[in-house]
Amino acid sequence: MPTSTAIHPAPAAGGARAPRRTPRFTAGPTTLYAQLASVLRGHIASGEWPPDSDIPSIDELCAQYGLGRITVRQALQILAAEGLVSSQRGRRTFVTYSRDQLEAAPLFPTFAAVGVQTPEYGVKILSHTRTDELPPARWDLGRSAGPYMLVRKLDQSSGQPYGLSGIYVAEDIYKRFPKGAENRSKLVRLLVKYAKVPVTLARERVRVAAADFAEAEGLGCAMAMPVARVERVFCDADGRVVYYSNTAYRGDRYGLERDISEYLHRV
Template identity: 40%
Template structure:
């Protein structure tokens, strides 16, 4: 891979974080493999046109993450293999019934309104007068992978067994305990770097790539029974979709709705 100079970011992400992100990406994608010797500080500084202190700071950050190690006189080496996405991780993200997930509830509020950005596209005469807000972290294999902020219609939440939001995904509980049949699920996915709040909550570095999901579930009347914001660590995220080819070909709105609200 040809190295490009790390841009001077001004008020944006500092250079050492950008350089660390480049090296982290190369490790995660197998371009730098476990046991491989990394360039010296001087070599990497010349390669990416940055100061030596920038390289030392980037290396220091990757050491704290356990991705590299260094010994005086021997050099700096990749110490972690490329991360692999396990079957359990696939299920933890894509299956609402996934059982191999632990939930840490950080906050709950009752009788709140659905925020305007999440209520777009909802039927104007919504029968859901208030929502319960749940903020929680999803953990799989001992590692946090998602921070979720979910609003579920209060009248449906009241039917959930006590404490069930700490045992199951809210979408699963919605299906199990709502009197109304859910008709439509809509998702919008974007990618952005982690801010300090996300980095601390999910145990990753500042500016680590994050997958940001907005999800809404509506009943047969078009009323939003569930809406949520989800932030997934980029190194622990995969979204799976499967459609009959003819359906996707003739109706692309199945995968990419014409109106995302």
């Protein structure tokens, strides 16, 4: 039976304010060190632990969160692997993550921005597979009418991975793409350019989840790190799905900005 432990944190080193809410670590599917890494990651992302500042020592973190040294070390190893902290001989572990890195995260202000490419964009094609059907657990919109070409790829910005995708494109449309075009351009741009039938439905939904092993390995992040899982479905006038994608974006590289001014007039 899962157990919960309420932790009463002590003040952090350097006079930083303790969290307003008491973290609750639970013995369950997510390991304690992954839970702690999430808490510490929040201190960095919020600016509570600013760039180049020393973070509390392992002993201080053990006392602050009521966890063992091994758990704390494993949590710090996760943050180090993500490039958030570093330790050098002769000084304490310090923050290496800057606000500039956060501001550089790919943003998707509108659905149309999905197809926008910046000069920093890069793609690594992982595989091509011909298939007759869409995945059974997909978002149930439109009609599956294969064959499809399944393209698995890794989206990058300035050489750093931020999105891992499995994309199904109707084979008759995919065959119109110039040879090797998916190595240079986003598939959604190619779809819009080369589809001879109008796309009449385009839907997207976003869910936040913990990265599984394949996502963590592909995106270069820790398992259980938050990722945004985004499904997109494009259908033609006959309701045939011509494009279906399922993408996992690194949580620290994904953001949404939307102008919601129009909603003020509906209140």
